[in-house]
């Protein structure tokens with residue numbers, strides 16, 4: 001066997017096993033083409049079934065630093081199990097990162113390719129998708145835009161997964177958004193609500209692209225359970241007479257809690273009047289249902305964000321409680337990681353399962369129809385409006 | 399504890415808005431009649447379990463099995479668990495999830511025509527609903543042999559278990575298994591019985607073929623893509639072939655099959671449903687009645703086969719001994735519970751026409767059989783040849799374009815076309831562009847029953863057959879049965895035979911050969 005043939009054979013073996021293969025930046029497409037061609041002719045003997053190469057999305061993920069890259073790659077592996085994608089990961093090295101796969105390439109960039117395999121229960125491999133990783137030192141982002149444009153599979157939509165606030169935002173807004181069909185963000189990774197403004201700005205810049213938020217999707221099960229309380233036989237009447245809402249949340253879950261308040265405010269037509277800091281370190285928002293009400297009007301509904309501790313998923317939300325006419329409580333309260341208790345005045349409290357999803361499952365959902373939820377944009381804007389109310393300094397007692 | 403005010407019953411739930419994408423039904427109870435049977439264990443409970451696993455059922459949901467067999471709740475749960483372990487799409491069964499699911503699974507013993515048993519059923523159902531906080535939404539699944547359909551519906555009526563729909567009231571829906579009648583007369587009679595008690599919108603006549611992903615995709619394929627519909631007519635389509643073949647024989651159901659035959663078992667329902675979806679005009683909306691109105695028009699436009707052409711357009715046959723998958727298998731007449739002089743067909747091939755502007759002159763060839771070499775259901779649209787044969791001049795034939803839509807297994811769509819072989823000469827070879835669900839989306843489509851149970855819970859009847867459709871298809875099919883009955887009475891039966899493991903009798907090949915065509919090898 002010649003050296004080239006040997007290298008090719010070794011690369012193919014690694015490719016079929018899903019291992020990382022370093023390639024030259026300018027040769028990515030050619031190398032992938034050769035490996036797939038070989039895989040399809042070797043399919044019957046190698047993997048026990050013909051090879052199907054599939055991609056429903058180009059998924060571009062900018063990230064920074066070796067640690068974040070490792071997490072991103074694990075995430076991509078898991079996403080590929082749910083939806084075949086061509087993943088293009090763009091990584092800027094942090095000072096001190098060892099870029100082991102680096103080959104001398106344009107702009108100090110290095111590239112690797114690998115396959116992701118979905119197996120059937122019996123072990124037969126059914127679908128292969130591919131993952132391309134581009135790495136470079138700070139400044140290399142100037143090359144990323146052109147590389148993404150060259151590597152997008154034509155005719156397949158592109159999503160940008162923007163989760164790493166350490167990446168230069170211009171890469172997203174100038175280079176990626178113009179060639180992107182869907183933007184995916186994660187409000188759950190925003191440390192404080194002020195980051196909400198950044199997200200709102202991003203969503204505005206992305207307009208009219210659909211923006212999917214993993215944080216919003218994470219709240220899906222809770223919203224569903226809470227909404228279910230007002231299905232027949234209860235119906236929507238109590239919602240019109242709501243007087244107090246509390247969302248208990250872990251300290252880092254204040255943005256999720258704010259989104260939940262915004263959801264109810266948006267759906268039930270509450271007009272924000274003011275926000276007030278509470279003695280327990282939380283916030284209270286006052287609302288009216290009257291469109292013509294003045295800013296100093298008496299509140300008809302008060303919503304509290306209450307910091308608390310307890311077992312919780314990544315959303316950080318522990319409970320939603322809605323009081324109607326000042327007395328009947330409609331409550332969904334997390335009792336364990338995947339359990340909740342629901343209460344409503346017409347039935348005894350009941351334990352139910354409260355699903356939580358991995359980030360990869362949420363990404364798969366974000367690539368599906370749930371990633372086009374127009375309600376998210378409305379609630380995000382509403383949340384921005386709430387946050388913009390300067391909290392009054394008078395400390396209120398709950 | 400509070401009671402409900404009249405006012406609250408009528409107000410819709412604004413928080414559901416935007417959550418519709420989830421397609422989560424309202425909390426409900428499902429009562430399965432004939433719960434000790436094969437279908438419940440193999441299909442229904444596994445489908446409900448898989449839906450739970452995929453988080454598509456409401457958190458508050460109960461299943462109540464009903465039947466004559468005496469079973470405890472626990473014995474019924476255990477039996478259903480075994481069914482799920484063997485047949486659920488989502489396997490292995492997750493013990494914690496099963497435990498939570500099975501807590502809301504119950505069994506109630508009773509006879510199908512016993513009013514007292516139905517009153518007990520009602521009390522039990524109300525108890526369960528009260529304990530689980532269910533609002534009284536109910537689905538009744540008739541998974542019994544057809545002889546019990548009418549008694550069950552009458553008993554539901556007597557016990558007032560399935561009141562007609564009223565605004566603000568919980569729903570009651572009834573799923574009826576196939577076969578819906580055995581000819582036009584019995585189907586009409588059953589429709590009359592059913593309509594005595596239920597409104598048409600409460601009735602969900604199931605045809606599990608319609609729950610298959612590719613069958614639904616047929617509508618998407620035709621009406622969401624701009625390029626195919628302009629070709630979907632007699633200007634471009636030469637003919638259409640619809641095949642529904644099985645490798646199995648009659649297995650343990652010889653007694654049933656003797657009364658049914660392939661025309662009843664496969665063609666009247668599944669293949670004619672598939673045909674109507676393939677041939678219908680675009681509906682005004684993707685809504686139950688709009689879609690079913692268009693399907694009905696196709697069924698009504700099926701030309702009755704004239705007496706003079708009967709022998710050229712209808713072939714029936716029975717399998718003889720042969721070999722399937724390397725195993726020797728007996729002929730139909732040697733199967734258990736089958737008469738050695740049986741004239742029941744295990745294969746039928748039909749040539750039919752749809753009298754509409756779109757399909758004038760385009761033959762549709764349908765065939766269905768047991769003990770065929772492969773299990774396949776597909777629709778193949780064969781297009782006319784290119785008008786001017788630039789390339790086929792030296793006598794070699796260029797194969798026509800075929801669009802094949804595979805319903806099972808390996809759901810997908812393939813388009814065959816000719817392509818130039820690489821090289822200096824102008825040689826043309828057929829190639830295929832394929833789309834396969836499994837490989838394009840990386841996931842296997844859900845089971846048909848999952849989709850259909852969910853649709854019924856959501857009140858979406860699009861993929862169920864309406865009463866008038868059933869009657870229209872029986873009206874067409876019954877004429878063939880009448881003609882066969884007359885042949886038998888006259889002592890001259892046109893029944894061919896084919897060896898198990900073949901694609902049917904020679905007569906079926908001759909039927910197409912007479913038109914200068916041939917069956918595809920699917």
Ligand SMILES: NC(=O)c1ccc[n+]([C@@H]2O[C@H](COP(=O)([O-])OP(=O)(O)OC[C@H]3O[C@@H](n4cnc5c(N)ncnc54)[C@H](OP(=O)(O)O)[C@@H]3O)[C@@H](O)[C@H]2O)c1
Nearest residue numbers: 432434435436437465466467541542543544546575576577
């Ligand atoms: N099995 C399938 O894969 C399949 C596929 C498509 C359609 N179907 C249709 O679905 C329905 C149920 O199918 P299945 O296979 O579950 O039927 P099955 O096992 O023969 O019967 C289901 C149950 O119905 C009850 N039953 C009521 N009257 C009966 C009678 N006269 N003879 C025997 N049992 C009677 C029995 O329970 P108790 O004795 O406890 O009352 C029996 O366990 C049928 O209409 C069938 O045509 C079945």
